[in-house]
Amino acid sequence: MNPTLIWDSETAILIDTGTPGQLEQIRAAMDDCGVSMDKLKAIILTHQDTDHIGSLPEILQESDGGIEVYAHQMEKPYIEGNLPLIKVNLDSMAWQLESLSEDECGKVVAYLLENSPKAKVDRTLADRQELPYCGGIQVIYTPGHISLYLKQSKTLVVGDAMFSVEGILRGPHPQSTPDMNTAFRSLEKYLDYDIKSVICYHGGLSRYNVKEQLQELVRKV
CATH class of the missing domain: 3.60.15.10 (Ribonuclease Z/Hydroxyacylglutathione hydrolase-like)
Known part of the structure; x- marks a missing residue:
């Protein structure tokens, strides 16, 4: 997975946020670039999949309201939790699921769909x-x-x-x-x-x- 960070002297923008629980990995990667989390002013989501919106709630909680979230207008109700996610991307979780049975994997999918990451979209894109x-x-x-x-x-x-x-x-x-x-x-x-x-x-x-x-x-x- 490759979230993208862009920045200049004033602002940093993160495009997509990885899977749930990757806040510290994102923070470490930003530190390696010499960009602190408090410089992050916006997150742009390419779409609603769990491996793209997964760490969004954690990052926003960390920022205490200092980050605006952008997404396409058609993706907004899924990201905000008003509609269930269309699918859960398990490819990015393969290492976590390889020891589970088919029935257990099904339960993981059901849980992720029911408890998907959610956050408010501040601005919609066209x-x-x-x-x-x-x-x-x-x-x-x-x-x-x-x-x-x-x-x-x-x-x-x-x-x-x-x-x-x-x-x-x-x-x-x-x-x-x-x-x-x-x-x-x-x-x-x-x-x-x-x-x-x-x-x-x-x-x-x-x-x-x-x-x-x-x-x-x-x-x-």
């Missing part, structure tokens, strides 16, 4: 909206996700809209994507941007000929 932080962040809506284009570094943060393997972009993950055709078609939006690197939540950073890789993925539709 396609092509631009946020003023850190040189400009543009929102790109793709079904079930938002991606974020960081204008200053020409970096695209895609959440789960794509994954990568050793820097090679693989497109949407079939196991977690109900409509692969629509998901692939939505990648065409990325071609409107001058992208130098891509950060996938699963797989991390891709810097190798990303424009050509994106064009090739779109041609597969």
Whole structure:
């Protein structure tokens, strides 16, 4: 999993928050970058999955009201707990579940759905909206996700809209994507941007000929 931290001299922004219980890991990673938690002013959620919103309540409790939460308007009722999460991502918890029986895993899923992380969304986002932080962040809506284009570094943060393997972009993950055709078609939006690197939540950073890789993925539709 690859939450993304961006910052400048005034503000730090966290994109996605890992699974429940990862506050200390996030804090340690920020400390390694020389960014303290009290500099964190906003969290942007790419979508509602538990491995993206998991540590959100802990981080907000730590901040004592100093952080604004952003998410797409369609994701807001799930993140706030007014609607049940569509799914629980167990891939990120595989090491914790490997010793459990199928019945026990089912109970874990049921528990997570019933007791999913919840937090208030302060501001909702729309396609092509631009946020003023850190040189400009543009929102790109793709079904079930938002991606974020960081204008200053020409970096695209895609959440789960794509994954990568050793820097090679693989497109949407079939196991977690109900409509692969629509998901692939939505990648065409990325071609409107001058992208130098891509950060996938699963797989991390891709810097190798990303424009050509994106064009090739779109041609597969």
